């Protein structure tokens with residue numbers, strides 16, 4: 001077995017040395033039932049099956065073609081010097097034909113199914129790794145239809161993505177129980193004094209296999225499958241529990257939890273949130289809920305009603321990503337919201353773009369006219385921080401101040417910040 005890494009190295013060398021007009025095909029050939037053969041007949045017979053497949057394949061190929069074992073159940077074939085894709089398909093059809101006669105080993109007679117995927121260089125991919133991936137994707141398609149071979153097409157990418165999100169969605173169901181979800185806190189400071197005034201709670205997911213799944217992927221997945229309420233409750237409880245100490249050490253500290261539109265529409269959300277705040281907070285304004293502008297537009301009346309309920313409990317409310325959702329001014333006046341959070345897309349360009357600067361200035365004025373405070377997210381440098389402070393923006397959050405941090409890193413950051421503040425009371 002050469003293994004994947006060596007195969008890719010050899011393939012890259014070969015692609016580099018090819019003639020200008022030459023097409024190269026990579027075929028991935030899988031023996032999908034090899035594990036069943038292993039279980040039913042033992043690994044020795046399974047090994048014999050693999051060797052026999054390799055021999056029959058080699059027999060069906062030209063001298064210049066190569067066949068290498070990739071792993072327990074698959075081979076990679078390289079077919080150089082082709083004139084068109086049809087030649088690669090012909091080879092796939094020949095291999096299927098060659099493996100049709102039953103395999104006979106002593107008293108055992110087996111028929112062996114194959115799944116073959118075909119990809120072409122340079123039309124499908126421009127490097128060895130991408131080419132192998134295309135062929136594997138095509139083979140996965142063929143596994144659903146084992147009498148045939150699959151040819152790579154960009155349409156397979158969409159299907160692969162939907163399979164991937166299905167697999168992820170299932171894994172997400174178990175992620176909380178398996179402790180794969182954890183919390184990060186990103187600091188929020190007062191732009192005039194530089195003191196820590198709160199943190200945004202951001203969920204993170206690292207799967208058991210080490211894959212890090214971005215919240216931009218798993219939050220929408222959770223929304224599709226009603227898991228969002230579970231994740232919101234987990235984040236809320238974890239955030240309030242972890243911040244108990246900060247509520248005492250930093251007067252006015254409030255932890256912000258994101259409430260997605262679907263979570264906001266859940267009939268039990270108010271009771272859940274209110275109960276969690278009763279358990280963990282000495283004052284419910286220690287909790288801020290961030291609600292995106294989009295959530296207010298979909299069903300404004302329902303949103304206004306639930307926001308009023310949170311407000312009557314003294315829970316703070318902030319409109320997240322403000323400026324991206326076109327909410328109307330008349331609506332803004334009716335909301336019991338204390339804070340607008342200017343979207344990072346405006347903040348990040350505020351120094352270079354006069355348009356962004358105008359938007360940011362208007363949002364600050366608008367918020368102050370309605371008696372709200374303003375927080376700018378996405379502050380990545382000192383110039384932006386100083387510019388916003390000069391415009392009268394109240395609070396700031398962003399990589400320049402502090403990235404989202406795991407709880408122990410945040411603890412160190414907060415302690416250092418407090419020490420700096422006591423020796424120099426301005427930013």
Ligand code: C2E
Nearest residue numbers: 202203215216219235258259260378379380397398399404
């Ligand atoms: P968001 O609520 O707008 O969160 C702020 C996002 O901006 C975070 O991304 C944060 O890492 C990122 N960010 C903060 N400062 C900067 C900066 O200076 N520059 C840049 N380029 N980015 C900055 P993250 O953590 O990847 O979260 C993405 C989105 O996922 C969040 O956007 C939020 O909508 C959602 N999300 C994250 N955690 C949760 C959660 O626990 N519950 C819900 N419902 N949504 C969550």
Ligand code: CA
Nearest residue numbers: 200258290320
């Ligand atoms: Ca947010």
Ligand code: CA
Nearest residue numbers: 320321343377
């Ligand atoms: Ca935001």
